[in-house]
Amino acid sequence: xxxxxxxxxxxxxxxxxxxxxxxxxxxxxxxxxxxxxxxxxxxxxxxxxxxxxxxxxxxxxxxxxxxxxxxxxxxxxxxxxxxxxxxxxxxxxxxxxxxxxxxxxxxxxxxxxxxxxxxxxxxxxxxxxxxxxxxxxxxxxxxxxxxxxxxxxxxxxxxxxxxxxxxxxxxxxxxxxxxxxxxxxxxxxxxxxxxxxxxxxxxxxxxxxxxxxxxxxxxxxxxxxxx
Amino acid sequence: xxxxxxxxxxxxxxxxxxxxxxxxxxxxxxxxxxxxxxxxxxxxxxxxxxxxxxxxxxxxxxxxxxxxxxxxxxxxxxxxxxxxxxxxxxxxxxxxxxxxxxxxxxxxxxxxxxxxxxxxxxxxxxxxxxxxxxxxxxxxxxxxxxxxxxxxxxxxxxxxxxxxxxxxxxxxxxxxxxxxxxxxxxxxxxxxxxxxxxxxxxxxxxxxxxxxxxxxxxxxxxxxxxxxxxxxxxxxxxxxxxxxxxxxxxxxxxxxxxxxxxxxxxxxxxxxxxxxxxxxxxxxxxxxxxxxxxxxxxxxxxxxxxxxxxxxxxxxxxxxxxxxxxxxxxxxxxxxxxxxxxxxxxxxxxxxxxxxxxxxxxxxxxxxxxxxxxxxxxxxxxxxxxxxxxxxxxxxxxxxxxx
Amino acid sequence: xxxxxxxxxxxxxxxxxxxxxxxxxxxxxxxxxxxxxxxxxxxxxxxxxxxxxxxxxxxxxxxxxxxxxxxxxxxxxxxxxxxxxxxxxxxxxxxxxxxxxxxxxxxxxxxxxxxxxxxxxxxxxxxxxxxxxxxxxxxxxxxxxxx
Numbered sequence: 001x002x003x004x005x006x007x008x009x010x011x012x013x014x015x016x017x018x019x020x021x022x023x024x025x026x027x028x029x030x031x032x033x034x035x036x037x038x039x040x041x042x043x044x045x046x047x048x049x050x051x052x053x054x055x056x057x058x059x060x061x062x063x064x065x066x067x068x069x070x071x072x073x074x075x076x077x078x079x080x081x082x083x084x085x086x087x088x089x090x091x092x093x094x095x096x097x098x099x100x101x102x103x104x105x106x107x108x109x110x111x112x113x114x115x116x117x118x119x120x121x122x123x124x125x126x127x128x129x130x131x132x133x134x135x136x137x138x139x140x141x142x143x144x145x146x147x148x149x150x151x152x153x154x155x156x157x158x159x160x161x162x163x164x165x166x167x168x169x170x171x172x173x174x175x176x177x178x179x180x181x182x183x184x185x186x187x188x189x190x191x192x193x194x195x196x197x198x199x200x201x202x203x204x205x206x207x208x209x210x211x212x213x214x215x216x217x218x219x220x221x222x223x224x225x226x227x
Numbered sequence: 228x229x230x231x232x233x234x235x236x237x238x239x240x241x242x243x244x245x246x247x248x249x250x251x252x253x254x255x256x257x258x259x260x261x262x263x264x265x266x267x268x269x270x271x272x273x274x275x276x277x278x279x280x281x282x283x284x285x286x287x288x289x290x291x292x293x294x295x296x297x298x299x300x301x302x303x304x305x306x307x308x309x310x311x312x313x314x315x316x317x318x319x320x321x322x323x324x325x326x327x328x329x330x331x332x333x334x335x336x337x338x339x340x341x342x343x344x345x346x347x348x349x350x351x352x353x354x355x356x357x358x359x360x361x362x363x364x365x366x367x368x369x370x371x372x373x374x375x376x377x378x379x380x381x382x383x384x385x386x387x388x389x390x391x392x393x394x395x396x397x398x399x400x401x402x403x404x405x406x407x408x409x410x411x412x413x414x415x416x417x418x419x420x421x422x423x424x425x426x427x428x429x430x431x432x433x434x435x436x437x438x439x440x441x442x443x444x445x446x447x448x449x450x451x452x453x454x455x456x457x458x459x460x461x462x463x464x465x466x467x468x469x470x471x472x473x474x475x476x477x478x479x480x481x482x483x484x485x486x487x488x489x490x491x492x493x494x495x496x497x498x499x500x501x502x503x504x505x506x507x508x509x510x511x512x513x514x515x516x517x518x519x520x521x522x523x524x525x526x527x528x529x530x531x532x533x534x535x536x537x538x539x540x541x542x543x544x545x546x547x548x549x550x551x552x553x554x555x556x557x558x559x560x561x562x563x564x565x566x567x568x569x570x571x572x573x574x575x576x577x578x579x580x581x582x583x584x585x586x587x588x589x590x591x592x593x594x595x596x597x598x599x600x601x602x603x604x605x606x607x608x609x610x611x612x613x614x615x616x617x618x619x620x621x622x623x624x625x626x627x628x629x630x
Numbered sequence: 631x632x633x634x635x636x637x638x639x640x641x642x643x644x645x646x647x648x649x650x651x652x653x654x655x656x657x658x659x660x661x662x663x664x665x666x667x668x669x670x671x672x673x674x675x676x677x678x679x680x681x682x683x684x685x686x687x688x689x690x691x692x693x694x695x696x697x698x699x700x701x702x703x704x705x706x707x708x709x710x711x712x713x714x715x716x717x718x719x720x721x722x723x724x725x726x727x728x729x730x731x732x733x734x735x736x737x738x739x740x741x742x743x744x745x746x747x748x749x750x751x752x753x754x755x756x757x758x759x760x761x762x763x764x765x766x767x768x769x770x771x772x773x774x775x776x777x
Contacts, residue, residue, distance in 0.1 A: 047623075055533060056623035076537050083535020090626060094530055098245040103233060108534045110233040118232070138245070154534070307734070349732075384733045415734055566750075570743030573733045 001064075002161060002193055003029040003052065008061030009216075010047050021047040023216035024061070029162070029195060034188045036204055037197040039213030045197040046091065046166055048213065052195065053088045053164045054078050066161065083112040087155030087192075089165035094151050095139040101150050102126070102135040108157040118157075125153040129183060145176035152183060162193040169203055181206045235540075239547040249520060250552065253513070253606075257556025258563065260509035261602035266564035267498040268594050269585070270575070274491050277410035277582030282484050286361040287450040288459045291322050291466060294476040300448055301483060306580055307382070307412030309338030309350045313438055313445040318475055322449050325465045327457035332358035335424045336447040337431075337439070349385075350416040351395070353424025361450055362418055365406040376426075378403040380418040393417070396430035410576070410584030421446075491581060506605075513549075513609030521545060521613040528617050529626035538618040545614035546607050553606030557599055565595075634697060634705070637759040641712055642693025644752040648719055648745060649686025652679030656740035659730055675729030675737035678722050682745055685719045688712075689752055696759070702767045709760035716752035719745060 005027040012019045021044040029035055039045040050056040052063060054070050063070040065085060070078065082088065095104050106122035126132040129149040139147060148168055155163055168184070169177040177200070185206045188194050196207070204210050212219050231237065243250040292300045296312040303310045316333065323331045335353035354362055356374040366380065374380065379400045381387055392399040400423070406413055419427070428439040439445050453462045459479045466477055521528075531541055568575070569585075576583030585591070617625070652658055658675040692712030699705050723729055723745055729737040 050623040053533075055626075056621065079532070079535050079537040079540075081535075082533065088533050090530065090533060094533075096527055096530060098242040098527075099238065103238075103241070107233060107238075110238075111531070111535045111540065158535075386731045415732065566747045570746050571740070574739045574743070577734065577739065 001028045002031050002033075002066060003027070003195070004062075004064040005052065006062050006064075008048070008051060008063065009059050010044075010051060010056070011059040020044075020216045022051070022058070025216075025218045027211070027218060029193060031161075032188070032191060032193055033209060034185070034194045034207035035196070035209045035211065036207045037195070037211045037213055037218070038199065038201070038204065039197070040199060043213040044216040045213040048218070049164060049166050049195070049197050053086055054082050055088070080112065083108055084158050085161045087158070087160035087163040089148075089151045089155050089163070089168055091166040091170065093139075093147060095147055095154075097139050099138075100135065101131065101137050101139065101142070104139065104150055105153045105157060108154060112158060121157065122153075125156055128156075129153045144172055145180065148172070148176075148180050149183070152180075152187070156187065156192070160192070162195060163187065165194070165196045167198055168196060169198060169200060174202070177203065235544055235547045236551075239544060239551055242548060243551055253516060253552045254556040254559065256509060256512060256516075257553055257602060257606060258560035260505050260605060261557040261560025261598060262564045263505045263560075264502050264602055265561045265595060265598040266568050267502045268598060269564070269568045269591065271495040271498045272590070272594065273410075273572070273576075273583050273585045274494065274579065274581055276586055277576075277584040278484075278488050278491055280410055280584055281487070281582045285480055285484065286364060286452065287480050288453045289451040289463055289466070289480065290478040291318065291449040291451060291475055292447070292478060294471070294474045297476055297478050300478055302580075303336060303350060303412055305411050305487075305582060306577070307350050307415035310336055310447075311338055311438075312336070312447055314447075314474060316444045316446045318470070318473075319446065319449050321470055321473075322451060322466060322475070325462065325469055327453050327462035327465060328451055329454040330358065330360060330452040332360060332450050333421070333446040334448045334450060335421055335439070335445070337424060337428055337437075350412065351424060351427060352416050352418050353421045354418055356420050359450075360452060362406070362413075365409055365413060366404050374403060374418075374420050376420065376422050377401060378419065379423070380404045380406060382406050382414040382416045382418075383408040384414040385417065395427055398427070398430050408584060410582040487581060494579075494581075506601075510605050510609050513605060514612065517549065517610040518613040518616075521610065521617060525617065525625045525628055529622050532622045533626070542614045542618045545610055545617070549606035549610035549614075550603075553603045556606070557602040560602065561595060561598060633762070634700075637709075637755070638693050638695075638697030640693070640755055641696060641752060641759075642690050644716075644748050644755065645686050645689030645691070645693055645712075647686070648689060648748045648752070649683045651686070651741060651744050651748070652682050656736070656744050658737040658741045659735050673730060673737075674727055675723075675735070675741065678727040678729055678737070679741060681722045681727060682719060685715055685722065688715045689719070692756070702763045706760050706763045706767070709756045709763065713753050713756035713760065716749050716756060719749035719752065 005025060008022055008025045008027075009020060010022040012021055023044075025048060037045050037048070047056065051058045054063075057071060065081065068081070070081070073081065095101075096107070099107065102119075102122055105125055106118045109116075109118035109121070123132065123135070126135055129152055131146055131149050131153075134142060134146060139150065142150065152163075152165075152168075155165075163184075165184070169180055172180065181203050184194055184196070188207075194207070196203070197213070210221060212221060290300055293312050293314040296310070299308075299310040299312055302308040319331055319333045322328060332355050337351040337353065338349070352362075362380065377400055379393065379402055381393070381402055381404075383406055385393075387393055387402050389402050389405060391402050393402060394400075395417075400419070406418075408414060425439060425443065428437050431437055432440045451462070451466075453459060459481050463477045463479050466475065528541055528545075531544065532538075536544070572583070572585055586594070647655070658679040659673055689712055692708055692715060695708045696705055696712075699708065723737075723742040729735070729742060732738065
């Protein structure tokens with residue numbers, strides 16, 4: 001198994017009362033999977049995803065990526081893991097506004113001091129996601145759909161094992177949503193495992209597995225309609 | 228496409244460049260501080276230097292002048308303002324006989340109207356080379372012989388070389404020696420023996436009537452050295468008791484110097500306080516501005532963390548930005564201060580009216596280096612707290628807060 | 631566009647200041663010397679000041695031209711000539727005309743130092759602008775060649 005989550009919980013304090021955003025979740029994702037997690041706002045799906053991406057410390061439970069226990073690592077090691085093994089696409093606008101599109105994409109390579117042709121790979125990826133003509137632009141000059149493509153290219157920069165995306169199609173029109181999802185499907189076909197959370201049903205046709213998150217609990221299959 | 232590799236400095240540089248207003252504001256703040264720090268130190272050091280020089284080499288303990296001209300001799304000594312006041316030459320002998328007096332030497336002050344190319348008033352001072360003890364210590368290089376008739380010694384601000392001839396009232400005089408820079412009135416004066424001085428006066432008679440031309444037996448002041456065991460105050464009182472009736476008044480050098488250093492201390496303290504207040508202000512404002520702007524950029528920093536930057540990398544990035552701001556600000560401030568303090572040093576010294584002697588280039592360089600270091604440190608110090616705070620907060624939380 | 635306005639206005643302001651220094655900011659020595667014939671002639675620092683008015687106006691025009699012209703190559707040329715005018719403004723009080731002998735005279739104390747500072751700033755600003763334009767022009771040409 002590539003990603004193995006067991007008994008994962010996250011507790012927040014709200015007005016002195018305990019509130020479980022994620023409650024004993026188990027999830028296993030294999031190499032090459034394309035997993036969609038669907039859920040309403042506040043169902044805890046973002047919290048789950050961020051814990052899986054090594055960005056939020058869980059209250060209890062374990063997350064293993066390729067057999068490595070994520071939260072047993074030191075900051076330096078978990079940072080390196082985020083940099084090299086995980087490709088994370090944050091919700092909303094996640095580009096750095098002061099760097100060009102091109103620099104945004106090749107930034108992960110600089111952070112890990114990886115050897116190799118960073119500029120070449122960045123150009124290749126920009127071409128892959130179809131925005132190579134925008135390389136010298138600043139993020140503020142781009143549309144929402146183009147910005148998502150930048151984020152996807154950046155997440156792929158260090159050839160991660162798994163691509164994790166938090167609502168990658170929110171705020172996009174139907175046409176652009178479709179294009180972005182097709183891009184994910186193509187990336188998945190090239191062998192990259194993908195985990196996406198979303199609240200939009202029309203993206204579910206892409207991917208080979210759907211799970212539903214409700215009140216901090218995760219169940220197999222799409223039950224959003226019944227909620 | 229820019230293929231230059233990305234590194235911490237590069238990213239920080241891009242960030243600064245793309246936020247010109249924020250960056251310029253921060254740089255100006257650091258520059259203001261560096262300007263005050265460097266300009267203030269040069270100013271106060273120059274004044275202290277001038278003061279030191281004055282008290283170290285001022286050979287006279289008491290100056291005897293005609294009654295009512297105590298202020299004039301001070302402005303003549305400190306600023307070289309041409310002044311003319313006279314009393315009888317026999318005052319020299321009279322004063323010499325007073326109890327507690329060791330040595331005396333007369334001086335004759337003459338103001339010229341024009342000399343050389345440009346017309347400017349110049350203080351000519353006639354002195355007695357045989358008895359003199361205050362002008363000789365300033366002479367750069369020793370004068371082999373006693374100053375002969377027709378020979379002159381010039382202050383450091385007068386542009387002529389030893390061996391050259393200068394013209395006053397249609398007569399030429401040979402420059403026999405130059406004085407070191409004194410930072411006071413001597414810099415703008417020309418010295419000669421009493422006979423030569425009187426000759427100059429006779430030559431000037433053609434243009435303007437002069438009291439010395441009519442009465443050969445006049446001098447302007449008597450410089451007095453006191454015997455050890457006597458205080459300047461006592462001897463001054465003795466002189467006043469004996470000759471005040473005849474219009475002789477005294478200026479005690481020590482009092483004069485302590486008066487000057489008193490007002491100097493006031494100025495230096497003021498500059499120090501100003502620099503201190505600005506330091507606190509600059510660091511304080513920078514801390515506030517940095518923590519506000521850095522907190523406003525939480526999402527940006529969390530993205531770096533998401534992409535795999537370690538805590539220390541993030542802190543480094545933030546510190547690098549503030550270091551760049553500090554470097555540019557400090558360089559701008561020190562350059563601006565240098566452009567004011569050095570070209571206008573004469574103007575500043577005239578405005579201050581105090582002995583003003585710039586330190587040597589080596590000392591100046593040291594002061595610049597020290598100011599640079601202190602000013603440079605403000606940026607990183609001011610941003611360190613915010614940087615560490617942002618670096619240690621949880622990524623998901625900061626990302627959500629920054630939205 | 632932004633750079634064009636910024637560089638042009640900066641240089642124009644320096645030029646204006648140079649021209650105004652001898653007129654009203656820090657006038658040179660006002661006294662006259664009497665000639666043998668009995669006439670009164672201004673001292674040479676006065677003439678240095680007059681020359682600086684001319685050079686200052688020239689630099690002012692250079693600044694205006696930097697705003698007016700759009701072509702980078704023309705602006706490089708104007709920048710270089712204005713930088714040289716700045717050098718001239720430094721040479722007039724030092725070598726070409728000069729001023730009074732005494733450092734405490736108004737011309738040596740205030741007029742000339744102000745001119746030195748302004749002249750040096752003009753030279754630096756114009757040279758930096760020329761260098762910046764040259765590099766930008768060079769880069770855009772390389773890019774055009776590459777495509």
